[in-house]
Amino acid sequence: MQQLADRLLNEGFLQGLPTPVGYVLVVAFFAFVLLNFIMLVAGVTSWLERRVWARIQSRVGPNRVGPQGSIQWLADGIKNILKEDIVPLAADRILFKAAPYLAMMGFFAAFAVLPFGDGLIVADINVGILYVTAVTALVVVGILMAGWSSNNKWALLGGIRSAAQIISYEIPAALAILTIVLFTGTLSMQGIIRMQGWAPWNWFLFANPFAFVSFFIFYVSALAEGNRTPFDLPEAESELVAGAFTEYSGLRSLLFFLVEWGNLYVIGALATTLFLGGWHVPAFTESAFVLGVAQAVVFFLKSYFLVFVAMWIRATLPRVRVDQLMSLCWKYLVPISFVNMIGAALWFAIFPNGSRVASIAMVVFGLAIALYFLSRVRFHLRRAKPELTLSPIA
Amino acid sequence: MSHAIDVDIERQTPGGLETEEMTLNMGPQHPSTHGVLRFVVKADGEVMRRAIPDIGYLHRSIEKIAEKVGYHGFMPYTDRVDYVSAMQCNQGWAMACEALAGIQVPRRGEYCRVIASEFGRLASHLLSVGATGMDIGAVTPFTHAIREREYINDILEELCGARLTFNYMRIGGCAWDVPPGFVKRATAFLDRFEPLIDEYNELISFNKIYVERLANVAVIPREMAIAWNLVGPNLRGSGIRYDVRKDVPYSVYPEFEFDVPVGTGERGTLGDSYDRYMVRMRELKESCRILRQALGGIPAGPVIAKVPRNFKPPAGEVHVRVEASRGDMGWFVVSDGTAFPYRVHIRTGSYAAMAIIEELSKGLMIADLVAVIASLDIVAPEVDR
């Protein structure tokens, strides 16, 4: 984006403007584009989640508003914006109003370094991964602020649980990221992607067993950071209504939920960058434009697949209790990720350029797991009983 | 409705730290399926000191209404005592009146009653199992359980026209006979449903997270279960094999072969929440067994005995117990010879379960409180009547 801004200022149609103004204009434009993208993705994710949930629960889900209910999210968004803006009487007004924006900021700022294609990135800073890890911590501040300022003991409890959970799970997530950074030697997102390739055996996921394990550690920790089931005790419906966000209504609650769904995309994008080869496609065409579009599509599909897996997990698994969650993090994930990192470092010492054989073996192993999984699915589909007619009196 | 509970702010100093005890209100409105229950929770952070139940939000003075509407007129009210499994409440009231007046119900009527009661038990246990799953966080088993419950409601609608508050039984038998084709459709449902019980069991019961949430939580030892008068699956979950249908048999239950599942401490301690949950899952299968036997052998005859419209049982007292879904429901009816009962007292299983929560909650976490309420299968209408 920096280069684009410079080019526009020097040769493009922003000539003549003072440099800071030009930069601000370009930044504002990209922020606007990204904001639209995020809102669209988060909204469609909410609709898709409801449809996926419904099919898993043997019902239909929203299918009225628009074809197959696909603009349900727009209708819900407009409804939320039009709702009455309630600030509890005894709540701390300034913090209460500021909390959703802090959470939004923390999550939105992560999009500045998410790549979409080769060169399609807002800012390819050389500490990309570190920046994402640091800036998503602002979401914790937002949630804690929301819980505290609501002047509601249950919201406070939810906020504290959430903060404890997110902070604890930063550690295994960061260690898993570090394991990958060991191989690449760079923290920049595009740099990490460039070191992978389009074929599965060139992905970091299958590079060696330690990276394979750290994918799962990263995904589980990222789910916990995003307050998703099975770690969604902070917003457990049966107990706390909505946890830290109980007192919020209207636009502010919409923002919190957008943060949650959009965060899913960030998790997917990070996992794709680190483990699934990013935006690489085989070079099938000369045209840079078509290649760019293909890269963006591939990246988006890979991230969205992981979002779909997260939705799937949410519909299936029950909630982990807070103390079990904490013990899972500190007693299991942290030691495992330490051992993993040391193992990865040893592997890197032995095979500095990676081992082709090991990668192909891991790919075969991954395929075997996937095939076994599909065979179980086929077994259960065969056993599922056909439905009775809707009315037994007929 | 609200207590004058002192909000004591205790300051303790374990290791030099001063902490305050929070008093939280888990209010009558909350998104849990068990009805209007309120708890005043005194918690030290996440761990509870005490959870004091506050009941009475659904008190409808049903017992006083009985004294005004008469024996026949009270039957629809008995549905509302436990609207999740209303058939058994009907049966309890009908049996109490029949015991007072010495009326013998014809065999076909008894078979219809058993069929209706066992379907009601299936529906109630499905709801309980699904709600337990949902309270723990797994939302999928709940929708599947409700779907099965809808099919059961369809079948019961054929019998009596209602889907929740049935008013199917009358003093002396049942109101209507089974419609033609009912046995075929009910058996078709059972053929479909029995393998599905295993499927729903596999869906959630052996999931590691689920087991961790329920095992070793709120262990109720034998003596405590008996002293606190827990009944039904709660009692059987603590290892005591007692079922009113077997031990104080009524109706035509002696003619049927079925087992009484008991908790075995399979994943954790005997008497924990997981045992109570598994007892309910197993009872689903046993109810299917009873239903198949009952549906297969309905005798011919009338479904209701001749009971005068102006029903005046002789003066006396009677205490009748039926095995409702939540345990044995005691119906204590005092008659003074007129057409209106002198006193009706219904002792339900959920009443004791609510009472024991205050004792169980010491040392549990707030997240466990919901799991305990779900595993004890408390419904508010039974507690408050």
Add this chain to the structure above:
Amino acid sequence: MDVGEIHRRLRDRFENAVAPEVKPGEWPVVQVQAPLVAEVGRFLRDDPDLAFDCLSNLSGVDRKAADEIEVWYHLMSYRHRHQIALVAATPRPDPVMPTVSHLWPIANWLERECFDLLGVSFTEHPDLRRILMPEDWVGHPLRKDFVEPDEYHGISTRRESLLKL
């Protein structure tokens, strides 16, 4: 153990506090004098041959004609599978009964319900307050002479008949 034997043991122990006849039935009824209910209960629970470890039901009956309130205790034993019902009567103007909540913990709530709806005070009860009705309610609803108040906190309990006849 059959009911005759139980009754004989009770008479041996408590003599005239226990009525000489037992009304037979599924729950044999034994009349007991009100002040000794707790001791009778303790005897029934602790004796190893009787072992009435469960209080199945505790109900109050307002006998207006006899000007007394009866409290019925339905006891059962899981160990020996026998059951018995005790009846104790207490005068209606000022009904007082000893508590049995130290013997069977469930009696705590059952006695609270009896107090709330019928007005029977249980001595030495750890926490005797209303359970089903609001704590500022006046009167005991299940009494035969209970008159419904006209309003509660400004909400009227009277409304005109919905049938315009």
